[in-house]
Amino acid sequence: MKYISSQVHNDTSKGLQREYYLYFVPCCAVACENILEEEKVHDLLSIGEYQLCSVPLDEDVLSFELDLSLKECLVDGDMSSLWHIAKAIHKLEFSFGVIPNVRAKGNASVCVADILNACKLRNPLAHQTWLFQR
Structure with a gap:
């Protein structure tokens, strides 16, 4: 700056x-x-x-370009990067549909899963698909 x-x-x-x-x-x-x-x-x-959420590296690999997130979470105690990861997954679900089975391993991933669940509770219509025939 x-x-x-x-x-x-x-x-x-x-x-x-x-x-x-x-x-x-x-x-x-x-x-x-x-x-x-x-x-x-x-x-x-x-x-x-x-809002660069994720970068596609291959057809089935996404990278979250948050270089300092490990240091921020473990050393600084700043969990804001987890919110960005949850937001990116939420955006992915909004575009392609709800991920049916979410498994979390580790404290940080449990936190991301909790944030995702809170997003789903706050905005449930975003996770439904409506088809109308004209």
């Missing part, structure tokens, strides 16, 4: 007027926004999020 803000400050000191777009994957962290506000460049940026 410091590097981005230094680039913006450098351009404004040269008199350059540009439009800046900053996208976070998969979501924006509050700490990042705080740094941008401290550096007084937050209002000069158009900030967005790109």
Whole structure:
């Protein structure tokens, strides 16, 4: 964030007027926004999020591109990456149908399964298919 803000400050000191777009994957962290506000460049940026849920590596393999999720969960105690994984699975189910048998092995996967169940309870119509004949 410091590097981005230094680039913006450098351009404004040269008199350059540009439009800046900053996208976070998969979501924006509050700490990042705080740094941008401290550096007084937050209002000069158009900030967005790109919900990259999963990347297909093969026809039957999906990769969750959350590089630091293991460290965040085990060391930092930050379970937000589990929410992103559950959201990606929920999106997959919404597109292709409900996964009939979900098995969880380990504490983190149990947490993901619990989040998925909560999503299904909160939005049950998203898990039903309606066919209408015209």
